[in-house]
Amino acid sequence: MEQTQEAHPITELERSAFMHWRLQRDADNILWLRLDQKDASANLLGTEALGELTRIVDLLEQQDTSSGAPGVLAFISDKDAGFIAGADINMIEQLQSLERPVDRILSIQQIFNRIEALPYPTVAAIHGYCLGGGLELALACRFRIAAADARLGFPEVKLGLHPGWGGTVRLPRLIGVTDAMEMILGGKPVSGERAQELGLVDHIAPRRQFANAVLAILRDNPKPHEPSLGGKILNASMLSGPVASELERRLRKRADRRHYPAPYAVVDLWDHHGRDTEKMLYKEAESFVAMSRTPASQNLRRTFLLQQELKSMGSEARDQIRHVHVIGAGAMGGDIAAWCALKGLRVTLQDQDPESIATAYKRADALFRHKLEHKRLAMVARDRLTPDPEGIGLGRADLVLEAIPEKREAKLQLYKDIEPRMKEDAILATNTSSIPIDELARGLARPERLVGCHFFNPVDKMQLVEVVKGDQTSQQAFERAMAFASLIKRAPTPVNSAPGFFVNRVLTPYLLEAMMMYDEGIPAETLDAAAEEFGMAMGPAETVDLVGVDICLDVAEHMSGLIRGDAPEMFKSWVSKGRLGRKTGQGFYEYKDGEPQKNRVSRPEDPEMEAIRQRMIYRMLNEAVACLREKVIEHPDHGDLAMVLGAGFAPFRGGPFRYIEACGPTPIKRQLILMTQDYGDRFSPDKGWDTLVLGAKASEEV
Numbered sequence: 001m002e003q004t005q006e007a008h009p010i011t012e013l014e015r016s017a018f019m020h021w022r023l024q025r026d027a028d029n030i031l032w033l034r035l036d037q038k039d040a041s042a043n044l045l046g047t048e049a050l051g052e053l054t055r056i057v058d059l060l061e062q063q064d065t066s067s068g069a070p071g072v073l074a075f076i077s078d079k080d081a082g083f084i085a086g087a088d089i090n091m092i093e094q095l096q097s098l099e100r101p102v103d104r105i106l107s108i109q110q111i112f113n114r115i116e117a118l119p120y121p122t123v124a125a126i127h128g129y130c131l132g133g134g135l136e137l138a139l140a141c142r143f144r145i146a147a148a149d150a151r152l153g154f155p156e157v158k159l160g161l162h163p164g165w166g167g168t169v170r171l172p173r174l175i176g177v178t179d180a181m182e183m184i185l186g187g188k189p190v191s192g193e194r195a196q197e198l199g200l201v202d203h204i205a206p207r208r209q210f211a212n213a214v215l216a217i218l219r220d221n222p223k224p225h226e227p228s229l230g231g232k233i234l235n236a237s238m239l240s241g242p243v244a245s246e247l248e249r250r251l252r253k254r255a256d257r258r259h260y261p262a263p264y265a266v267v268d269l270w271d272h273h274g275r276d277t278e279k280m281l282y283k284e285a286e287s288f289v290a291m292s293r294t295p296a297s298q299n300l301r302r303t304f305l306l307q308q309e310l311k312s313m314g315s316e317a318r319d320q321i322r323h324v325h326v327i328g329a330g331a332m333g334g335d336i337a338a339w340c341a342l343k344g345l346r347v348t349l350q351d352q353d354p355e356s357i358a359t360a361y362k363r364a365d366a367l368f369r370h371k372l373e374h375k376r377l378a379m380v381a382r383d384r385l386t387p388d389p390e391g392i393g394l395g396r397a398d399l400v401l402e403a404i405p406e407k408r409e410a411k412l413q414l415y416k417d418i419e420p421r422m423k424e425d426a427i428l429a430t431n432t433s434s435i436p437i438d439e440l441a442r443g444l445a446r447p448e449r450l451v452g453c454h455f456f457n458p459v460d461k462m463q464l465v466e467v468v469k470g471d472q473t474s475q476q477a478f479e480r481a482m483a484f485a486s487l488i489k490r491a492p493t494p495v496n497s498a499p500g501f502f503v504n505r506v507l508t509p510y511l512l513e514a515m516m517m518y519d520e521g522i523p524a525e526t527l528d529a530a531a532e533e534f535g536m537a538m539g540p541a542e543t544v545d546l547v548g549v550d551i552c553l554d555v556a557e558h559m560s561g562l563i564r565g566d567a568p569e570m571f572k573s574w575v576s577k578g579r580l581g582r583k584t585g586q587g588f589y590e591y592k593d594g595e596p597q598k599n600r601v602s603r604p605e606d607p608e609m610e611a612i613r614q615r616m617i618y619r620m621l622n623e624a625v626a627c628l629r630e631k632v633i634e635h636p637d638h639g640d641l642a643m644v645l646g647a648g649f650a651p652f653r654g655g656p657f658r659y660i661e662a663c664g665p666t667p668i669k670r671q672l673i674l675m676t677q678d679y680g681d682r683f684s685p686d687k688g689w690d691t692l693v694l695g696a697k698a699s700e701e702v
Contacts, residue, residue: 020049021056022078028215031070036078043079045133046088050108057114072218074123075141076210082128084137086155087165089301092292101292105285108165112140113281121217125210126150126201131189136163139170142224145203145213146192149374152200153189159304160297160652162266164288169280172270175199176231181247181270185254185263191373199225236275244271259535259652262291295662299654306641307463310493311486313479320425321484322346325388325397327414329353332431333403334360335459338367341385343488348386348393357387367460395421399484401453403431406554411440419445427477429453429484433504434558437470437497448474451481454501455490456646457547464646465490470497493642498632500559502639503646505627506656508556509563509619509682514540517612519568524588525601530612535650540616541588542596543648545581549574563623564682615679618672620649622686624656629688636694661694 016023022034033056037043063069077083095101115122115137124130124138126146131153138144138152146152154171156162162184163171172180175198183190195201202225205213227235234243247267251257257264265287273280291297322345326337329351337349337360351357364385368378386393394400400422404410411430422428427449430440441447452468465485469478478494485492495502514527518541528539544552553567553575560566574580574587581587582594589596624639633639640655653659660668668689675683 016055016059018052018056021052023056025070026211028218029071030211030214030218031073033073033075034078035075035084041079042081042085042129043077043083043134044085044088045137046091047094050111054111057111060118061114069120072121072123072214073118074125074210074214075137076125077127080128083124083126083130083150084134085129086132086134089159089305092159092161092301095289095292101289102285105164105288106282109281109285112136112166115140116142121221123214123217125214126152126192127207127210129189131155132163132167133165136165136167136170139167139174143202143217143222144195144200145205145210145217146195146201147207148192148204149377150192150195150201151189152192152195153187154184155187155189157185157187157260157263158300160260160262160294160300161288161291162262162269162284164284166281166284168266168269168284169274169277171200172235172274173277174225174227176227177234177243177270177274178231181267184266185247185251193373199227240271240274244268256535259650260296261294262297265291295654296652299652299658302654302658303641303644303651306637307491307645310482310491310638310641313482313486313492313494320480321398321487323348323393323397323399324484325350325391325393325400326403327351327391327394327400327418328403328405328431329356329360330403330405332455332457332459333401334363335367335457336401336403336431336455337385338364339459340488341381342368342371344384345488346384346386348388348391348397350388350391350394352389354387354389357389361385361387371460391418391421394418395423397423397426399427399429399480401429401431406432406434408435408439411435412443415440415444415450427451427480429481431455434500434555436499437468437473441470441472447472449477451477452495452497452501453481453485454495454503456503462646463491464503464642465492466495466501466503466642466646467492468495468497468501473497491641491645493638493645494634495638495642496632496634498627498630499562500555502627502632503642504555505559505562505632506620506623506639506643507647508552508559509565509623510616511540511544511552512556512563512565512567513616513619513682515544515567515571516565517615518588519570522612523599523601525598526609527612527616528598529601530609531616533609534613534617535653537648537651545587545589545591545596547581548583549580549587562626564684565680614671615675618668618675619683621656621660621668622672622683625660625688625692626686628657629686629691657694660692665689665692665694 020035020037024032035043037049098104122141123143124141126138126144127150129151130138132155135152135154154163154167162168179198192201192204196204203213244267251263269283269287273283324340324345325348326333327350329349337347341347349357349360365382368381372378372381402414404414429451431453433454437450437452441450444450451473454466454468456462456464467481467485482492517527518524524541528541531539549571553571556567578584579586582591585591589598627633628636636657640657643649643655644651649655669685672683672685
C-alpha cells in the first residue's frame with residue numbers, strides 16, 4: 001500500500017532553512033536534498049554550500065536511529081545546467097592564506113566520509129555536468145543514477161591539481177585503478193552511458209524518471225557496485241609498483257613531470273598509500289595543498305579565471321544574438337558556421353560555390369556526430385545549419401560574419417554589396433587574421449558596426465577568439481561581439497586594431513626566427529624539440545607546416561613594417577614550388593597519413609639548446625612588450641590568455657608576460673641586448689621594456 005506523507009512527520013531537519021539547499025521528503029520517505037546555488041547559473045561547492053551541507057549532515061546523523069530517518073537520501077540539482085560543476089575555485093585561492101590549509105581539506109573530506117557512513121541508501125541523481133568536487137560528493141553516495149547525456153569527470157589536472165576530497169581514494173575503489181587513473185590523469189569527462197559501463201553509475205534514466213529510479217533503489221535494496229576481480233587484485237595486491245611504473249610511462253608521453261607534477265602525484269599517492277584508506281585521504285589532502293602552491297597550478301588557475309572573467313564581458317548583450325549568417329564556406333567559414341550551429345544558434349551559410357557549401361556541410365555533419373553522441377541531437381544541430389548560396393538569411397541575421405580569403409579589395413567589395421541588405425541593428429564581423437579593421441571600414445555607411453572576430457584553426461579545438469575593435473567600432477558592437485564569442489563557448493579576448501592583431505603579431509617573429517635557424521642548418525626536429533622543452537604545445541616547424549608556409553609568409557608580409565627580419569628566400573621558393581606544409585604533404589617535414597615524419601632528437605640541457613630556445617622565445621617576448629606599449633592589448637593579462645589559448649604558449653608558464661614577471665624584465669632585456677650584438681637589430685629591445693608594469697601593479701592600473 002502506498003505510504004502517505006503523514007506517516008513521516010516533519011522533522012527538525014525539514015524545518016531548517018538553507019540558502020542553497022532545499023529539503024523535500026516525499027510520500028515514499030525519500031528525502032531529496034536539492035541544490036540550487038543562489039545567484040548562480042550553475043552549482044559550485046563553495047564555502048557557504050559546504051557549510052550548509054555540514055549542518056544538514058549533523059541533523060541527519062541525529063535522526064539515524066529515530067523514526068524521522070529517511071528511507072533514502074537523494075542528492076539532486078535544481079539547475080538546468082547540471083548537477084555540480086565542481087568546487088568553487090576561489091576556495092583554492094583562499095587556502096593559500098590559511099595557517100593550516102591541510103586541515104581545511106580534511107574537514108571537507110570528513111563531510112563526505114560522514115555521508116558515506118550514513119546507515120541508509122544514499123543516491124546522487126545526476127544530469128548535465130558532474131565534475132570535480134561534485135563527482136567526489138557523488139562518489140560518497142552509495143549509488144549513482146544519471147541521464148545518458150550527463151558528463152562526469154575530474155578536470156583538476158587541467159588546473160595543475162588532482163582530486164582532494166577523496167576522489168583519488170573512492171574512484172579506484174569503485175571501478176578499479178586502470179579506468180580510474182584514465183579519468184583522473186586525462187581530465188576528460190565521460191558520458192552517463194560510459195560511466196555506467198565503467199560501473200561509476202548504477203542506472204541510466206531520463207531526468208524526468210529520477211524519482212522512479214530512486215524509488216527502485218529503495219524497493220530493491222541492491223548491492224553497491226564493486227570493481228571486477230582484476231580490478232580488486234590490482235587495488236589490493238603487491239602489483240602496485242609495476243602498475244604505477246606503467247602509468248608513469250604513459251604519463252611521460254602526455255606531460256613532463258617538471259612542468260605538470262600533479263598527475264604524477266596521483267600515481268605516487270595510489271602506489272604508496274592506496275591500500276590504506278585513512279592514510280591515503282590524509283596524503284591526498286597534503287598533496288592537494290602542495291600542488292596548489294606550484295607555479296604550474298597558480299598559472300593554470302589564473303588562466304582559467306581570466307577565461308571566466310572575459311566570458312562574462314558583454315553578457316547583457318548575449319540574448320541579442322540568435323541568427324548568424326556566415327559568408328565564405330571555406331575551411332574557416334564553414335567550420336565557424338558548424339560550431340555556431342553546434343552551440344545552439346541558427347546559422348545560414350553563404351558562398352558563391354555550391355560545392356564549397358556542400359563540403360562544409362559534410363564537415364559539419366561529422367562534427368555533430370563526433371560531439372553529439374545521440375543521433376537526435378546531431379539531427380537537431382544539422383537543422384540549425386542552412387545552406388544559403390543566395391544569401392537569403394543575410395537580411396534576418398543578428399550577426400553577419402565574413403570569412404572570405406585575405407584580400408582587402410575583395411572584402412571591401414563584399415561589404416559594399418551586403419551592407420544595404422543587413423538588419424538595422426545587425427553587426428558585421430570579419431574573421432580576417434591580419435588586415436587592420438580600420439582599413440576594412442573604409443566605404444562602409446556605418447563603420448561603427450564593423451568588428452573583428454578572429455577565430456583560430458581548428459575552430460572546434462581552439463578556444464580563443466580575438467575580438468578586434470577599430471577606431472570607429474562602437475562599444476555596443478564590440479560588446480555584442482564579445483557576447484557572441486562567449487555564447488558559443490569561446491574565450492573572447494579584446495584587441496585593438498593593428499596589423500596581425502596580437503597573437504599573429506607576437507607569434508610571427510618566433511616562427512621567422514625558426515626559419516632563419518633552419519636556413520642556418522639547424523634541423524627542424526631540433527627547433528621543435530627546443531620549443532617543446534620550453535613547453536610550447538607544438539614546435540615552430542610543425543606549426544608553420546600546419547598553418548601553411550604560404551599563409552605564414554603572407555601574414556609576415558602584412559606586418560613587414562612592424563617586425564624586423566624577413567623569411568629566408570628558401571621559403572619563398574618553397575611557396576612558388578607548391579611546398580606549403582601539411583596540406584601538400586611536404587614542408588619542413590614530409591607527411592604520411594597527415595603525420596610528420598620526424599627523426600628522433602635527444603633534448604639535452606646544454607648551452608646550444610638553450611641558445612636556440614632563447615632566440616625563438618625572446619623574439620616573441622620582445623614583440624609582446626611592443627604590443628603592450630602600442631596598446632594593441634590594454635592589459636598584460638589579455639596578452640597572456642591570448643597566447644596560451646591561441647598560440648599554445650606554455651600553459652604552465654602562464655603566458656609571455658607572466659613568464660617575464662617570473663624571470664624579471666631586467667635580465668631578459670639585458671640578454672636581448674647581448675643577442676642584438678650576436679644576431680642583429682631584430683633582437684633590439686623594444687622601448688616598452690623601460691616602462692613595463694606587470695603583476696599586482698598592472699592590475700591596480702586597470
